[in-house]
Amino acid sequence: MATKEAFLTTVREALAKGGQTPAILVPEVDVIQNATDLRKGLAQRKDALLSQLQKNAVLQEWNVVTVGSEAEARDAVVAIAKGLDADLVVRTSHPMIERLGLDEALAASSIESVLLTSRSGNLAPDRLQDIAARADIGITGVDYVIAETASATLVSRKGMTRMSSLLPPVHIAVAHIDQVVENLGDLLTLREAELAEEDAPNWYMNLVSGPSKTADIEQTIVIGVHGPGEVHLVIITG
Amino acid sequence: MPSIRTKEFTPRASEAINNPTIQESLGRLSNFRQGREEAIAEFGQERWDEYKKRAQEIKHETMEHLDHYLDMLSTNVERAGGHVFFAHDVQEANDYVAGVAQANNVKTVIKSKSMVSEEMGIADVLESMGIEPVETDLGEYIIQLAKEAPYHIIAPALHKSKEEVSELFERILGTPAQSDITALAAIARKVLREKFLKADMGMTGANFGVAETGTIVMVTNEGNGRMSSSLPKVHVATMGMERVIPRLADLSTFLPLLTRSATGQRITSYVSFATGPRRSDEEDGPEAFHLVILDNGRSNMLADPQLREALYCIRCGACLNACPVYSKVGGHAYGWVYPGPIGAVVTPSLVGVPIAKDLPFASTLCGACREVCPLNIDIPRMLLKLRSDANEGPKGTRKANRVEAMVMRGWRMTVGGPRMFTMAGKVATLLQWPLSRNRFLRRLPPPLSGWTRSRDFPKVAAKPFRSRWAAMALPPSKEGSDGD
Ligand code: SF4
Numbered sequence: 046m047a048t049k050e051a052f053l054t055t056v057r058e059a060l061a062k063g064g065q066t067p068a069i070l071v072p073e074v075d076v077i078q079n080a081t082d083l084r085k086g087l088a089q090r091k092d093a094l095l096s097q098l099q100k101n102a103v104l105q106e107w108n109v110v111t112v113g114s115e116a117e118a119r120d121a122v123v124a125i126a127k128g129l130d131a132d133l134v135v136r137t138s139h140p141m142i143e144r145l146g147l148d149e150a151l152a153a154s155s156i157e158s159v160l161l162t163s164r165s166g167n168l169a170p171d172r173l174q175d176i177a178a179r180a181d182i183g184i185t186g187v188d189y190v191i192a193e194t195a196s197a198t199l200v201s202r203k204g205m206t207r208m209s210s211l212l213p214p215v216h217i218a219v220a221h222i223d224q225v226v227e228n229l230g231d232l233l234t235l236r237e238a239e240l241a242e243e244d245a246p247n248w249y250m251n252l253v254s255g256p257s258k259t260a261d262i263e264q265t266i267v268i269g270v271h272g273p274g275e276v277h278l279v280i281i282t283g
Numbered sequence: 284m285p286s287i288r289t290k291e292f293t294p295r296a297s298e299a300i301n302n303p304t305i306q307e308s309l310g311r312l313s314n315f316r317q318g319r320e321e322a323i324a325e326f327g328q329e330r331w332d333e334y335k336k337r338a339q340e341i342k343h344e345t346m347e348h349l350d351h352y353l354d355m356l357s358t359n360v361e362r363a364g365g366h367v368f369f370a371h372d373v374q375e376a377n378d379y380v381a382g383v384a385q386a387n388n389v390k391t392v393i394k395s396k397s398m399v400s401e402e403m404g405i406a407d408v409l410e411s412m413g414i415e416p417v418e419t420d421l422g423e424y425i426i427q428l429a430k431e432a433p434y435h436i437i438a439p440a441l442h443k444s445k446e447e448v449s450e451l452f453e454r455i456l457g458t459p460a461q462s463d464i465t466a467l468a469a470i471a472r473k474v475l476r477e478k479f480l481k482a483d484m485g486m487t488g489a490n491f492g493v494a495e496t497g498t499i500v501m502v503t504n505e506g507n508g509r510m511s512s513s514l515p516k517v518h519v520a521t522m523g524m525e526r527v528i529p530r531l532a533d534l535s536t537f538l539p540l541l542t543r544s545a546t547g548q549r550i551t552s553y554v555s556f557a558t559g560p561r562r563s564d565e566e567d568g569p570e571a572f573h574l575v576i577l578d579n580g581r582s583n584m585l586a587d588p589q590l591r592e593a594l595y596c597i598r599c600g601a602c603l604n605a606c607p608v609y610s611k612v613g614g615h616a617y618g619w620v621y622p623g624p625i626g627a628v629v630t631p632s633l634v635g636v637p638i639a640k641d642l643p644f645a646s647t648l649c650g651a652c653r654e655v656c657p658l659n660i661d662i663p664r665m666l667l668k669l670r671s672d673a674n675e676g677p678k679g680t681r682k683a684n685r686v687e688a689m690v691m692r693g694w695r696m697t698v699g700g701p702r703m704f705t706m707a708g709k710v711a712t713l714l715q716w717p718l719s720r721n722r723f724l725r726r727l728p729p730p731l732s733g734w735t736r737s738r739d740f741p742k743v744a745a746k747p748f749r750s751r752w753a754a755m756a757l758p759p760s761k762e763g764s765d766g767d
Contacts, residue, residue, distance in 0.1 A: 049357060052369035052578065056350040056524070059586035069351060105549070162566055173567060174514065178480060194550040206566040207513045211506060230535045237531075245363055248496045248531075248558035249568070254550045257506040259468060261422035261438060263445050264311045267468040270421055271475065272506025272553070 080238030083231055094192045094225045095282065102195035105255035106268070107278040114283045119145040121279050122184060122217055126156050129215060131181035135161040138204030139186025141221060141281075147184065158184075161206045173206060183213040183273070187220045188250070189235065190278075193228045196252040197278065200236075210253060216273040218253070221281045285404040285432060289618035289630060289639040296612035296645075305613055308442045315438075315604040318547020319655070326543060335657055337536045342595040342658060345529060349585065352494040352527045353576065359497025363559025365572035372579050373403045380405055380486070380519055381412060383573055387517050389414055389484040393475075395501070395508040396420035397488025398598060399521045399577055401433060401620045402633075405486070416486075417478045419507035421471050428455050434614035435622065436600040437545050442613055475507070485511035485569065489522035490597070491537065492574070495530045498558045499574065502541060504551045512557050518569035520557070524576050525585075525594035537597060540657040544599035580633040589668045593628045595658040602652035602662060608645050617642060624652035624662045628669065636672050643669035 087094065095111075102109045110121045122145070126134060134151060136142060138160055151158040161177060163170040177183070185205070189198040197218040201207045210216045226232050229252075240246035257272030268274045288295070299305045323331050345352055357367040370376035380403075384392065392409055394400060394416055406416040406427070418427040422439035426432070428451050433439035440448070449461045452470055461467050487508050491500040499520045501508040512518045528537065542548045561568030584590040603609045603623030614622035619639070621629045627646060631639040643666045652662045 049354075049367070049369050052371060052576075053350045053354060055371070055578065055582045056353065056585065059582040060347065060349065061586075069348060101549070164566065170566075174480065178476075196550060196554070201565050201568060202562075203564045203566065207509070208567055211509050211513065228535065229538065230532060233531050233535075245559075245562070246496065247562055247564075248363075248498045248556055249562070249565070250556045251509065252550070252554040253552065254554070255552045257504070257552055259421045259505050260546070261420070261425070261440055262443070262448055262464045262467055263308070264314050264438070264441075265464045267465050270468055270472055270505040270507070271419065271479070271510055 076234070076237045076241050080235050083226075083234050087226060087231065088223075090227075091222055091225070094227060095222055095280070097227070098190060098192040098195060098225055098280070101192065102278050105195040107195055107255060107276050109278050109280065111280045111282060113281075115141070115145055115281060118219055118279050118281050119147060119150050122147060122219065123150050123154060123156075125215075125217060125277055126151060126182055127154050129181060131156050131215075133157045133159065133176075133180045134182040134184055135159050135177050135180040135206075135209050135213065136184040137186060137206060137209050138162060138165075139219075142184065142186045142219060145219070160204070161209050162204045164203050174208060174212070177206070177208040177212040180213040182215040182217060183209040183211070184217045184219065185210050187218050187224060189232050190220045190225050190280075191228060191232055191252070192225055194252075194254050195278070196229075196254040198232055198250055198252055200247065200250045202247065207251070210251070211272055214269065214273055215275045215277070216253070217277040217279060219279045219281070225280075285401065285407070285620065287619050287634050287638060289634065289642060291618055292612075292616050292641040292645060295618065296616040299613040299616060300611055304444050304447070305442050306611075308444065309610050309613055311441070312604045312610055315546065315600070319544055319601060319604070320547075322543035322547040322549070325549075326539065334536055334540055335659055338540055339595065339658055341528065341533050341536060342592075345527060346525070346585065346591060346594055349524065349527070352529055353524060355494040355529075356492050356497060356527050357574075357576070359494065360559060360572075360574050361497070363497050363572075364562075365497065365559040365574055367574045367576065370575055370577045370579070373577070376403050376521065376575050376577050376579075377405055377408045379575060380521075380573075381408055383517065383519060383571075384409060384412070384414055384484055387484060387571070389517065391415045391417065391478060391482040392484045392486055393417050393419050393478055393482040393507075393511050393515065394423070394486045395488070395503065395511040396423045396439065397486070397521055398433075398436065398620060399488055399523050400486060402523075402579065403521065403577070405521075417475065417482070419475050419479070419511060420503075420505060421468060424471055424475065425451065428452075432615060432620065433622075435603055436598050436625075438600070442615075479507075479510045479514055482511075482515045484517040484519065485513075485515040486519045486521065487511050489520050489526055489574075490541065491534065492522050492527045492576075493529075493531050493534075494527055496558060498531065498556050500534065501553075501555045501557070502538070502551050503553050503555070504546075504548075506553060509553055509555050512555060513568055516570045517573070518557065518560070518571070519573045519575065521575045521577060524578055524581055525596075541597050541599050544597075544601040544655070544657045584629075584632045587632075590628070590632060590665055592658075592660050593625070593632070593662075593665055595660055596625050596629075597658065598625075599657060601655040601657065602660075605651040605655040607647060607649060607651065612645070616645070624666075625660070628662055628665045631669050631673075636669065640673040643667075643673060 112118045148158040187197045188200045256268045256274050256276045257270050258268050259270045260266045360367050368379045409416040418424045425440040435441040445464050452458045458470050489499040490502045560572040606624050609623040617626045619630050627642040646666050648663045
């Protein structure tokens with residue numbers, strides 16, 4: 046069995062290095078300051094970022110709905126669910142999603158809405174997958190949205206199941222304009238600052254940039270292979 | 284390790300050349316080429332070149348300090364609660380994965396596409412243990428049913444027509460014949476969804492392993508990678524040791540290069556960052572995470588200054604699409620896991636020059652592979668090096684045969700001096716007329732007939748290039764070489 050040391054020794058020999066590798070100096074950066082500066086810059090360019098996002102989201106095959114308020118966002122989500130004849134939706138618990146009051150609004154249209162969590166409700170952990178697999182729609186908030194690639198960024202944690210945006214055939218992501226960043230570098234800068242204090246930083250995340258697709262048979266694009274084939278991005282500007 | 288059929292290059296190449304279905308499939312490579320070109324045009328050529336340069340610098344830095352970054356990667360995976368196993372060869376890697384499966388009482392393994400797991404041949408190992416391995420990438424699933432090797436790095440079932448896929452599904456899954464590609468994909472979705480929901484172990488590759496955070500980055504379109512790394516209770520990721528990158532921020536450089544080179548996409552539908560197993564505050568995700576880092580001959584490439592840069596490869600597949608040889612002979616001719624130009628470099632290095640000695644010769648050295656490579660890897664130079672290793676190299680494996688030696692001697696004499704060269708050109712112009720059609724020679728006499736059996740040889744121009752060159756006026760600023 047190769048141990049790590051034996052393995053790394055082979056690598057060092059291949060590099061013709063004797064003994065230990067000298068440490069590589071990493072420049073000190075002030076991640077908190079960087080994030081603060083970036084936020085300021087992004088806030089000044091909100092409108093430009095929004096139109097960049099809208100344009101790219103369409104190219105990436107998102108159905109884009111831009112609304113002015115949370116109430117309008119709720120109506121938009123309900124309209125999508127009704128249009129799809131949904132019976133069951135699962136959702137995550139991003140603060141903004143909570144504020145939308147979706148459960149009540151969907152119930153009024155006889156659509157069952159389940160917060161997919163085993164932490165606060167009465168769902169057992171092993172039930173989550175069953176319910177998500179049966180759901181017609183998964184509704185999630187987002188942590189950030191990248192304008193350049195129209196990527197909804199989902200960090201998984203309490204109340205934010207990975208499978209909500211993965212198992213149902215339709216995914217609705219609800220984002221606020223303040224969550225829009227320009228590129229991956231911006232996203233990493235902001236996440237890094239958020240995680241700066243943590244001992245074991247949560248670097249699990251997913252960038253979702255459109256519907257699931259494949260071109261594996263005759264290079265013909267088919268939408269919706271394993272993940273959701275229909276994706277909606279609801280952007281709240283107010 | 285999957286069977287190595289590198290010695291059958293010639294028969295398998297001519298099989299592909301004579302198969303109209305395969306030639307039609309290979310014709311579709313033009314979609315990839317076009318997609319890539321358009322994606323770069325949109326990105327901006329100048330910006331593209333800057334990104335390429337930056338990517339090369341990062342890879343250079345990584346490779347020169349590979350021990351350091353691998354150490355950092357494994358430390359950080361462990362800090363996040365994951366396990367790391369360094370495997371010297373595929374045997375060790377397979378034993379480890381088999382052990383993990385056994386310890387967890389695993390019955391079904393869902394796999395998302397990974398070239399390293401193909402290299403390991405882990406599916407066969409699992410199967411021999413009574414564990415069901417299920418490929419979940421649509422293309423991989425198709426070739427798993429057909430019991431074939433991947434045809435292309437990013438499009439494993441490139442060579443299959445929809446009729447063949449339909450026939451395969453009919454025969455193995457018992458589904459009715461389908462001529463609609465969407466319906467075929469729907470069949471696979473349905474069958475595989477059940478496997479996803481019951482699997483107890485997920486295996487994925489890693490497009491990048493980020494040293495600074497211990498994060499595995501998976502770049503996918505179908506969503507199977509997310510499922511494989513999220514639903515089962517155990518996630519095992521396998522990666523070649525060269526896939527480590529120093530920092531998360533480096534992804535800003537690599538991701539656009541990878542997706543645009545591979546499929547012409549701005550980004551893939553999913554880019555997943557997995558760091559260790561499910562954290563205590565997470566709702567779902569695997570309870571255990573294992574990362575297997577594989578050497579399996581890569582350290583030989585690292586040790587060889589002439590081949591080290593081949594480890595910069597990000598497996599985008601662009602060199603396959605650009606290669607005139609791959610575009611004719613297809614993926615199976617290369618006889619192992621990695622086809623195309625990069626395969627012709629990697630395979631001899633990993634399985635040994637003696638048994639893969641034909642591969643470095645499966646190239647016209649036209650340079651198209653290097654031209655499109657986002658890391659600017661000088662594949663033609665490496666192929667030349669491997670050719671000479673095969674011919675007279677230290678291991679003395681492929682002695683040039685008599686004809687070849689004679690031709691080479693003659694060539695040296697001919698190009699050795701301007702007078703001989705000029706004369707040879709004149710003689711050739713006179714000798715070629717009975718063989719030529721238009722601007723190409725359709726058949727060369729033996730021993731060169733092998734060359735023209737499947738391609739045309741350009742006619743020797745009536746007026747030599749040297750005389751035409753002299754006649755052309757050069758713009759003063761463009762004089763000299765452009766470099767590359
Ligand atoms: S050698 Fe270059 S072009 Fe070929 S797969 Fe690797 S990165 Fe892509």
